Amino acid sequence: MKKIALITGATSGIGEACALRFSKGGYDLILTGRNQSKLDLLQSRLNADGTDVKLLNFDVRDRNAATEAVNSLAGKWCDIDVLINNAGLALGLEKEYELDPEKWETMIDTNIKGMLTMTHLVVPHMVERNRGHVINMGSLAGEAAYPGGNVYCATKSAVKAISDGLRIDLADTCIRVTNIKPGLVETNFSVTRFYGDKCKADNVYNGIHPLSGEDIADVAFYAASAPEHVQIAEVLVLATHQANSYVVSKD
Numbered sequence: 001m002k003k004i005a006l007i008t009g010a011t012s013g014i015g016e017a018c019a020l021r022f023s024k025g026g027y028d029l030i031l032t033g034r035n036q037s038k039l040d041l042l043q044s045r046l047n048a049d050g051t052d053v054k055l056l057n058f059d060v061r062d063r064n065a066a067t068e069a070v071n072s073l074a075g076k077w078c079d080i081d082v083l084i085n086n087a088g089l090a091l092g093l094e095k096e097y098e099l100d101p102e103k104w105e106t107m108i109d110t111n112i113k114g115m116l117t118m119t120h121l122v123v124p125h126m127v128e129r130n131r132g133h134v135i136n137m138g139s140l141a142g143e144a145a146y147p148g149g150n151v152y153c154a155t156k157s158a159v160k161a162i163s164d165g166l167r168i169d170l171a172d173t174c175i176r177v178t179n180i181k182p183g184l185v186e187t188n189f190s191v192t193r194f195y196g197d198k199c200k201a202d203n204v205y206n207g208i209h210p211l212s213g214e215d216i217a218d219v220a221f222y223a224a225s226a227p228e229h230v231q232i233a234e235v236l237v238l239a240t241h242q243a244n245s246y247v248v249s250k251d
């Protein structure tokens, strides 16, 4: 029987890359996202590769919708082996005291509360079966605040604390918890951060060979494929010419 991974925010970027990587690695997939047509497209693509795909169309910020969607799973789809809490975003680089409260609410509600909601809905079943793996998408941004990063950095610090806490809570089980912390990854991340300004977004990655969503998906798949007694607790993944949030050597 094939293993099952549930991936949030699966319609683009790292989430989509994880869907393709885990499909290639022999998993069937539960994919969640807000955009039904993008979910449908991804499903057709994965079905063509022989992967069975279940789509759940909801926003992780909506706890009722998430609960209804996850509770609608039946049969084999209830036995989730890997939960990839990927849905997340950054909005703006404004000063903390100038950032629109709606923006910080969106980041906190998605990156922290959405991840907690999914953990709350899925992990109890893993505990019942005494097997499973939670992979949370953290960030280099969670290591230390950088200029304009304020709330986004805080949400990714929270991902670290919440992952560490969950690992403690699950230490007497066979369930593993991994926090993956990418640095510069060229996806839609910066386009979203700069409210659709593609030029500003491109500038973040100009002059450096950044990571791709696929690079991060490979790390997630590696963590999921490690022998059962091996828990990859945390991985900081940087482009070769990025040393930290401040030092990036550009051409």
Ligand code: 8X3
Pocket (backbone or CB within 6 Å): 138, 139, 140, 141, 182, 183, 184, 185, 245
């Ligand atoms: C994305 C990494 O450093 O651009 O989470 O904030 S960074």
